[in-house]
Amino acid sequence: MALQRTLIDRDHDHSEPALPPGLRDLYDGDLSFRISPAERPFVIANFVSTLDGVVSYEIEGQAGGSTISGSDPADRFIMGLLRASVDAVIVGARTVHDSSPQSLWIPEYTYPDAKHLYAEYRANVLHKSEYPLLVVVSGSGKLELERAIFQTPGVRTVVMTTSAGRDELTRAGATKLPTVQLHALDTSAGTIAPSAILRLLCEELGVARLLHEGGPTLFGQFMASGAVDELFLTLSPQIAGRTSGTMRPALVQGVEFMPACAPCFQLVSVKESADHLYLRYQRAD
Numbered sequence: 191m192a193l194q195r196t197l198i199d200r201d202h203d204h205s206e207p208a209l210p211p212g213l214r215d216l217y218d219g220d221l222s223f224r225i226s227p228a229e230r231p232f233v234i235a236n237f238v239s240t241l242d243g244v245v246s247y248e249i250e251g252q253a254g255g256s257t258i259s260g261s262d263p264a265d266r267f268i269m270g271l272l273r274a275s276v277d278a279v280i281v282g283a284r285t286v287h288d289s290s291p292q293s294l295w296i297p298e299y300t301y302p303d304a305k306h307l308y309a310e311y312r313a314n315v316l317h318k319s320e321y322p323l324l325v326v327v328s329g330s331g332k333l334e335l336e337r338a339i340f341q342t343p344g345v346r347t348v349v350m351t352t353s354a355g356r357d358e359l360t361r362a363g364a365t366k367l368p369t370v371q372l373h374a375l376d377t378s379a380g381t382i383a384p385s386a387i388l389r390l391l392c393e394e395l396g397v398a399r400l401l402h403e404g405g406p407t408l409f410g411q412f413m414a415s416g417a418v419d420e421l422f423l424t425l426s427p428q429i430a431g432r433t434s435g436t437m438r439p440a441l442v443q444g445v446e447f448m449p450a451c452a453p454c455f456q457l458v459s460v461k462e463s464a465d466h467l468y469l470r471y472q473r474a475d
């Protein structure tokens with residue numbers, strides 16, 4: 191039975207079913223993606239936001255997306271489905287720090303009930319490895335290596351960092367962890383360019399489809415570099431509010447656009463469950 195109801199579906203590329211029947215039923219429709227037109231992976235983003243655009247309450251222990259979504263089952267199912275659809279998931283270091291030490295960016299971690307459906311889809315339809323690669327971006331290399339993402343057999347994690355970050359991680363023992371790879375990239379003022387990350391993912395790690403799971407700082411840089419092809423946005427029916435003394439981030443932080451060149455998206459689909467909306471957008475060409 192579907193976890194959410196489709197209200198609008200403008201994706202006309204459903205000539206052949208893409209999802210296996212069990213997932214199509216739960217999603218209330220099909221889901222397929224275009225091939226990236228450029229020499230880089232196709233980039234899909236997934237966020238949950240309040241009605242007033244907040245993606246994190248910035249309160250310790252309650253900073254993550256599940257506080258915003260209220261652990262909504264359909265949001266969690268879609269997150270798992272998107273993870274199941276890609277070669278790699280990318281996150282910024284702060285999103286990792288603010289998650290539970292047990293967190294894994296694999297499909298069934300977010301929606302265990304569909305574990306077998308996700309696995310069948312990856313293995314038999316997409317012919318992808320058991321789990322997507324996790325890509326963590328950290329300039330400083332200050333990451334807690336006891337986290338499950340660095341210690342779980344079968345879960346591969348790549349850290350994209352600076353040369354100082356690589357030294358920090360090497361000192362902490364990261365090179366001894368069998369499932370962890372470090373890549374030091376060139377930086378400008380400690381910041382790695384999204385284009386360099388995407389090039390490495392495409393050319394050296396075979397990533398054709400990438401899921402961006404934030405946070406807003408890393409996502410803002412990808413948005414500014416024109417490297418976001420699709421956005422899945424869950425709208426949660428609550429208002430977080432802001433004061434001048436609190437920094438509750440929106441989807442994009444650290445960059446701003448002028449009206450004439452603000453990135454624009456086209457609505458592809460709208461789904462609903464109770465008071466939540468699940469929006470899918472594609473970058474307008």
Ligand SMILES: NC(=O)c1ccc[n+]([C@@H]2O[C@H](COP(=O)([O-])OP(=O)(O)OC[C@H]3O[C@@H](n4cnc5c(N)ncnc54)[C@H](OP(=O)(O)O)[C@@H]3O)[C@@H](O)[C@H]2O)c1
Nearest residue numbers: 237238253254282283284285329330382404405406407408
């Ligand atoms: N509602 C949602 O859907 C959603 C989704 C994702 C995240 N969140 C929330 O958003 C909050 C985190 O967001 P955020 O924007 O503060 O953090 P973020 O983007 O997750 O992480 C920022 C950190 O990532 C590293 N980084 C980012 N861009 C880099 C670059 N170009 N080069 C090198 N390093 C780079 C830096 O790490 P170092 O400091 O190690 O150098 C930086 O401090 C968390 O509370 C999280 O739970 C919400």
